[in-house]
Amino acid sequence: xxxxxxxxxxxxxxxxxxxxxxxxxxxxxxxxxxxxxxxxxxxxxxxxxxxxxxxxxxxxxxxxxxxxxxxxxxxxxxxxxxxxxxxxxxxxxxxxxxxxxxxxxxxxxxxxxxxxxxxxxxxxxxxxxxxxxxxxxxxxxxxxxxxxxxxxxxxxxxxxxxxxxxxxxxxxxxxxxxxxxxxxxxxxxxxxxxxxxxxxxxxxxxxxxxxxxxxxxxxxxxxxxxxxxxxxxxxxxxxxxxxxxxxxxxxxxxxxxxxxxxxxxxxxxxxxxxxxxxxxxxxxxxxxxxxxxxxxxxxxxxxxxxxxxxxxxxxxxxxx
Amino acid sequence: xxxxxxxxxxxxxxxxxxxxxxxxxxxxxxxxxxxxxxxxxxxxxxxxxxxxxxxxxxxxxxxxxxxxxxxxxxxxxxxxxxxxxxxxxxxxxxxxxxxxxxxxxxxxxxxxxxxxxxxxxxxxxxxxxxxxxxxxxxxxxxxxxxxxxxxxxxxxxxxxxxxxxxxxxxxxxxxxxxxxxxxxxxxxxxxxxxxxxxxxxxxxxxxxxxxxxxxxxxxxxxxxxxxxxxxxxxxxxxxxxxxxxxxxxxxxxxxxxxxxx
Numbered sequence: 001x002x003x004x005x006x007x008x009x010x011x012x013x014x015x016x017x018x019x020x021x022x023x024x025x026x027x028x029x030x031x032x033x034x035x036x037x038x039x040x041x042x043x044x045x046x047x048x049x050x051x052x053x054x055x056x057x058x059x060x061x062x063x064x065x066x067x068x069x070x071x072x073x074x075x076x077x078x079x080x081x082x083x084x085x086x087x088x089x090x091x092x093x094x095x096x097x098x099x100x101x102x103x104x105x106x107x108x109x110x111x112x113x114x115x116x117x118x119x120x121x122x123x124x125x126x127x128x129x130x131x132x133x134x135x136x137x138x139x140x141x142x143x144x145x146x147x148x149x150x151x152x153x154x155x156x157x158x159x160x161x162x163x164x165x166x167x168x169x170x171x172x173x174x175x176x177x178x179x180x181x182x183x184x185x186x187x188x189x190x191x192x193x194x195x196x197x198x199x200x201x202x203x204x205x206x207x208x209x210x211x212x213x214x215x216x217x218x219x220x221x222x223x224x225x226x227x228x229x230x231x232x233x234x235x236x237x238x239x240x241x242x243x244x245x246x247x248x249x250x251x252x253x254x255x256x257x258x259x260x261x262x263x264x265x266x267x268x269x270x271x272x273x274x275x276x277x278x279x280x281x282x283x284x285x286x287x288x289x290x291x292x293x294x295x296x297x298x299x300x301x302x303x304x305x306x307x308x309x310x311x312x313x314x315x316x317x318x319x320x
Numbered sequence: 321x322x323x324x325x326x327x328x329x330x331x332x333x334x335x336x337x338x339x340x341x342x343x344x345x346x347x348x349x350x351x352x353x354x355x356x357x358x359x360x361x362x363x364x365x366x367x368x369x370x371x372x373x374x375x376x377x378x379x380x381x382x383x384x385x386x387x388x389x390x391x392x393x394x395x396x397x398x399x400x401x402x403x404x405x406x407x408x409x410x411x412x413x414x415x416x417x418x419x420x421x422x423x424x425x426x427x428x429x430x431x432x433x434x435x436x437x438x439x440x441x442x443x444x445x446x447x448x449x450x451x452x453x454x455x456x457x458x459x460x461x462x463x464x465x466x467x468x469x470x471x472x473x474x475x476x477x478x479x480x481x482x483x484x485x486x487x488x489x490x491x492x493x494x495x496x497x498x499x500x501x502x503x504x505x506x507x508x509x510x511x512x513x514x515x516x517x518x519x520x521x522x523x524x525x526x527x528x529x530x531x532x533x534x535x536x537x538x539x540x541x542x543x544x545x546x547x548x549x550x551x552x553x554x555x556x557x558x559x560x561x562x563x564x565x566x567x568x569x570x571x572x573x574x575x576x577x578x579x580x581x
Contacts (some may be wrong), residue, residue, distance in 0.1 A: 101449035102456040110543025132339040144543035168341025180461030186487040251501040302563025
């Protein structure tokens, strides 16, 4: 059967959920062969095998951490050459997209980014994407080379499908370009203990209506009651109330969780661009005319300072 | 020695307008007003700041697009860029990111550069991969997604705030940089800047000038194809409730009915 190359996003061997989702999609196209790079690469094998990887290619070298992106492109290119896959799938993270893009140039292949679904088609994989702030749905395919496709988190279920997952060391020789951009230092972001924004099944966001950094604890408390990630609108981020890494929208992160709860967010087009593909949308806003209410499955016209704590208490009580 | 900066910008349909696809499934650029992509304004701003710090620098703004795309160049010139290059050719219609990046790479090389600066993504296609592709094509280091950037003694340094870590990066020129919307507020053109922009040179190039075969660009020369574009049906109207004191509880009831609690 045809093989599909899957780029593994992991932290010291802990595979991140979007990669497991990729394996589900990869199995629709062929046999997944996973590529894991850097420290802990071999430790990814068990979970990858459990989710369908027939083979796990690994490579560890200091270059992956010391230089930006290009060493990983060299490795993916080596894997592409070794496997001759029918498609290359990469998680749609900022780095994932850059790796995929540079590989595509090198192997003279087209690229599709931010797919939200993937099916086998007569002329290769067919990718579904959301366009123009999700007001359109497009179906695209690659017309030249090996399809290189990046896939957004939450695009497929994680399914167990045990396979051999035999670990094989991949030989990688680094290009001259590999050492072009040096990583002088790396400061890990402090963990909040909450799910990653782009991967979370539930996102609770706050906007201008939260009215100050000191009030964001209300949003966080609701998020924690639901096991959700915390998002913020551009207005809240620009005002300095919440970090930019939590911004949802056109110039921030694009999320598509099962449930999105917008609190004190009017729903400007820039924000909608980042959350409109959420499955269920809920809003709390005291302005009945706020455009966010055009999107909601359920909306409360009311003061978030009353509604949000009450909702949080109720969720906590029900969870008992 | 003069620092040659090329800023790649894009003319995009206004996101607050009603954006559509044309019959050939390319972006409909006639149906809605266009403007300089907001995320490229940050690139122009950083170019201006880098130029201010340099002894001697020249900023060229570059775009690929139809006649209207000149508006994006004018905006960048009125912010303070020195000159502009406009690549326009009928055969470019429908070019995907691979074809467009090929044209940009040739135009950047023809213009001459020490530093290329891009926005992090366009606000229409939103792929965010063009900077990396351009760096690969030009064979120069990519120093991308920077929220802070500095150029000194032929070296570019910057801070990249990723999902899991914040990284300090460094590369020697020539290099390609992309900046995020956190890199610093973009300036508004002054009246003086707008008047001065009218006199600044805008060079027009076509495919022949860049020595690019027409078969390598446009819809036919692209390596990806859109087979269908369907407008999403408007969401069916949801339930909207006015809070009379029990709003939070009602919302909890809804979430429970949807199995979120």
